[in-house]
Amino acid sequence: xxxxxxxxFLAGGAAxxxxxxxxxxxxGSGMITISPSPKDLETPVxxxxxxxxxTEHFFVRCHTMTPExxxxxxxxxxxxxxxxxxxxxxxxxxxxxxxxxxxxxxxxGNGRSFYQPRMPGAQWKFGSVGNAVWTGVRLRDVLAKFNLxxxxxxxLFDGAxxxxxxxxxxxxxxxxxxxxxxxxxxxxxxxxxxLTAEHGFxxxxxxxxxxxDSWVKxxxxxxxxxxxxxxxxxxxxxxxxxxxxxxxxxxxxxDMVPVTDLNVKSLIATPNEWAAPGTVxxxxxxxxxxxxxxxxxxxxDGGKTWNAAKLGAKPTxxxxxxxxxxxxxxxxxxxxxxxxxxxxxxxxxxxxxxNPNGYLYNAAQPRPITVSKSPQxxxxxxxxxxxxxxxxxxxxxxxxxxxxxxxxxxxxRAQWDREVTKMTGWGAEVKAEDRAAxxxxxxxxxKP
Ligand SMILES: Nc1nc2c(c(=O)[nH]1)N[C@H]1C(S)=C(S)[C@@H](COP(=O)(O)O)O[C@H]1N2
Ligand SMILES: [Mo]
Numbered sequence: 001x002x003x004x005x006x007x008x009f010l011a012g013g014a015a016x017x018x019x020x021x022x023x024x025x026x027x028g029s030g031m032i033t034i035s036p037s038p039k040d041l042e043t044p045v046x047x048x049x050x051x052x053x054x055t056e057h058f059f060v061r062c063h064t065m066t067p068e069x070x071x072x073x074x075x076x077x078x079x080x081x082x083x084x085x086x087x088x089x090x091x092x093x094x095x096x097x098x099x100x101x102x103x104x105x106x107x108x109g110n111g112r113s114f115y116q117p118r119m120p121g122a123q124w125k126f127g128s129v130g131n132a133v134w135t136g137v138r139l140r141d142v143l144a145k146f147n148l149x150x151x152x153x154x155x156l157f158d159g160a161x162x163x164x165x166x167x168x169x170x171x172x173x174x175x176x177x178x179x180x181x182x183x184x185x186x187x188x189x190x191x192x193x194x195l196t197a198e199h200g201f202x203x204x205x206x207x208x209x210x211x212x213d214s215w216v217k218x219x220x221x222x223x224x225x226x227x228x229x230x231x232x233x234x235x236x237x238x239x240x241x242x243x244x245x246x247x248x249x250x251x252x253x254x255d256m257v258p259v260t261d262l263n264v265k266s267l268i269a270t271p272n273e274w275a276a277p278g279t280v281x282x283x284x285x286x287x288x289x290x291x292x293x294x295x296x297x298x299x300x301d302g303g304k305t306w307n308a309a310k311l312g313a314k315p316t317x318x319x320x321x322x323x324x325x326x327x328x329x330x331x332x333x334x335x336x337x338x339x340x341x342x343x344x345x346x347x348x349x350x351x352x353x354x355n356p357n358g359y360l361y362n363a364a365q366p367r368p369i370t371v372s373k374s375p376q377x378x379x380x381x382x383x384x385x386x387x388x389x390x391x392x393x394x395x396x397x398x399x400x401x402x403x404x405x406x407x408x409x410x411x412x413r414a415q416w417d418r419e420v421t422k423m424t425g426w427g428a429e430v431k432a433e434d435r436a437a438x439x440x441x442x443x444x445x446x447k448p
Pocket of ligand 2: 061106107108109212213
């Protein structure tokens with residue numbers, strides 16, 4: 001268990017806070033570690049007092065190891081259904097008109113850990129989202145150089161990351177209409193600096209209004225296809241039911257569609273868990289898809305009554321919109337909530353809209369808070385530990401990643417069975433005679 005300086009400040013030395021406490025950061029990076037390698041880092045809620053998320057505190061999501069791309073070896077290739085297949089260097093790209101825009105990058109899995117029943121996957125809470133200024137070139141200006149053929153319907157993006165074991169390469173298509181939208185860009189800068197390795201150096205897709213699985217990093221190739229790509233990351237992952245289903249439903253793959261638009265959503269940055277009695281300004285950010293946020297309501301009584309929050313001036317089309325609400329906080333326990341509405345009339349639901357892979361969580365999440373004179377944080381439960389794991393687990397499951405991915409899950413035996421099948425498909429080695437013991441351990445230790 002690590003206690004950061006920020007935790008100590010919050011706790012005033014009085015209470016002990018565990019690593020998994022809401023929004024508390026691991027010591028060191030100031031980020032919450034979902035997995036150290038592949039690198040998955042979450043931004044603590046307190047950082048969302050900023051409308052622009054600083055790059056050092058921007059969440060990171062990598063399905064595999066982060067590649068170190070050298071600009072000298074790099075070019076962007078464009079192939080498939082174009083008249084003039086070829087490539088561009090960074091110098092060529094920089095000759096095209098330069099565009100800059102704020103846009104929210106949110107992982108489709110953000111908030112997955114709040115769904116009931118639980119499902120496997122990175123157990124994000126609030127912070128796999130951020131807003132940056134992206135600078136680069138319009139994708140349509142790039143495509144114009146190669147001249148799309150009329151049969152070209154989908155753009156397949158491939159990055160320089162390489163899969164681990166027998167896992168499939170992370171490749172994704174977007175429909176050509178989204179690619180030709182003047183707001184879709186290929187960015188070489190984030191917050192005024194060249195992209196960092198983690199965020200996709202030297203070039204990434206920016207598909208504003210869409211979940212970030214389409215924002216392919218380390219982009220090196222665009223293949224123009226006449227069909228949606230049929231690889232794992234398009235046809236199995238990042239799909240959700242076309243219609244809402246009751247929690248726990250098994251959905252036929254033919255009734256699933258790719259995740260595209262983000263949901264309208266808001267996040268309270270401060271206060272978090274504790275506040276002193278008196279005047280408290282509840283602050284946070286709200287975001288949406290191509291339809292901008294028009295209203296944020298805040299509740300201090302767990303959703304019984306709502307108050308219109310004050311919105312930040314000068315909204316951008318795809319960026320965060322700040323909100324605040326001044327509250328005379330009496331001593332005691334309270335539950336804060338925020339609920340955003342967009343111009344299209346979409347409102348954050350109070351009940352989560354469950355789906356089998358746990359995507360696009362946007363329920364107005366209750367945020368319990370203690371208002372008291374001396375600082376304290378809610379006691380929180382830490383993840384079960386894999387320290388006493390049997391040899392079969394250590395041999396089969398700790399070669400590609402450490403315990404983080406496993407100990408954050410809360411799954412039934414049947415779900416663990418499917419998860420072990422997924423991992424053996426990627427190259428984990430579990431002998432037939434050891435499988436029952438492995439499942440017994442996983443299902444007993446990391447259970448719902
Ligand atoms: N090449 C490549 N692009 C990728 C990914 C990846 O694993 N490989 N992850 C995607 C997912 S699921 C997310 S949420 C975002 C995360 O972007 P960030 O790390 O800059 O926050 O990148 C997307 N682009
Ligand atoms: Mo993601």
